[in-house]
Amino acid sequence: MYTPGWQIVFLDDPPRLKPAARLPRRPFQYQRWEKNIFSRGKTHTPVRRTVNICPMHTLSTISSRKSTQPFVHALAWFVYASVIYSANYLANPAIKLGDTVLFLVPYILTFYVSLHLLQVFSRLGTIWTIGGVALFMVASTTAGHAYLFVILPKFGVYVFNPAHPEQFAKDALLGFLLYFSYALLYFFADRNIRRRIAVTDLRHQGLKRELENAKLRELALRTKQENMLQEQAFLRAEINPNFLHNTLNILHAQAQRYSEELATNIGKLSKMMRYSIQTTEEQPGRVTVTRELENLQLLLDIHGLHCKDPKLVLMYIDGKPDGLMVPPLSMITMVENAMKYGDLTDPENPVLISLIMRTNELHFRCRNKVMRRTEIASSTQRGLANLKRRLDISFKDRYTLCNRKDGHFYNVEMIIYN
Structure with missing residues (x-):
């Protein structure tokens, strides 16, 4: 038996749709699966309903993270470079901090380019992601070779011996895999955080809607009770004038035996009472x-x-x-x-x-x-x-x-x- 439920879908996990039907770019979306009550036969076909989610709480949270993200990244890389420099300094006191920074530049670029490729190609599928990463690895290795063997020597920094290219290839491959792993870990951690923010915000919105619905139900109940009281008051008000009008007619008939003047005035009062009753029932109050x-x-x-x-x-x-x-x-x-x-x-x-x-x-x-x-x-x-x-x-x-x-x-x- 199929059970309706909610499925959180981020841009990093796109639905497998045709390119023409691909979802618009949004921070994230949620989809609801429901039974198709219009399907014929005994089999119920699930219907996928996609709703874009851009709650203010989530947007403000993501915006605040983006505003502080460059500072946090710079601080993290500074700490990381300090750790690398300290470890190398213990082995070789002659090493300089600038050499360590220059050495880390291609790996830092590898991290951010890998992260960007993961965000882009993950929307296109696994094959595109693997192909993009492989192409980037070849391009980064070529650029790294030029950087280490052409650019750094101009600054007096020699990392690899040109006579042993196999050492460069080994270190380049291991370095790429290491920093690509860092990017992959960061990619999934960031997506998981955004997912948690989305789920939390959806829960808050659900609770808020439930509270609003409860208030509306309470207001509807109060309005219904007030309408009942008004209806009862109207019925009582309708009974009393009719009772008085009928009583005046009786008194008018009895007064004619004793005083024509009294009967006439009672008749006038009865006419006014009838006028009051009739105009109350007429519309639109004119x-x-x-x-x-x-x-x-x-x-x-x-x-x-x-x-x-x-x-x-x-x-x-x-x-x-x-x-x-x-x-x-x-x-x-x-x-x-x-x-x-x-x-x-x-x-x-x-x-x-x-x-x-x-x-x-x-x-x-x-x-x-x-x-x-x-x-x-x-x-x-x-x-x-x-x-x-x-x-x-x-x-x-x-x-x-x-x-x-x-x-x-x-x-x-x-x-x-x-």
């Missing part, structure tokens, strides 16, 4: 100005019962609705606050209601005198905050809503651009 004014008049009629002087509430309307829209209960909310918390005993300062309508624009303003030693109630602020949210939903940035207290008077103004 009603015509005409409909809002009809129910506003019902509110004024009901409040007129305890306002003996009709001049205590003055309403001014200018213009025609012509399809203008407002949020439901918007005007009623502002007037109801004025009737509830305003001073309705001063004929000199009545409640002023003003509605001016123009093409695609309306101005609604309500002004009332504040009762003495009475602050603006928190319910008023909540009602205006609720109205503002409904305006945000229905009209977004095409409205203005402001309220202010000027001395003993409280003003609320709403401007809507249809």
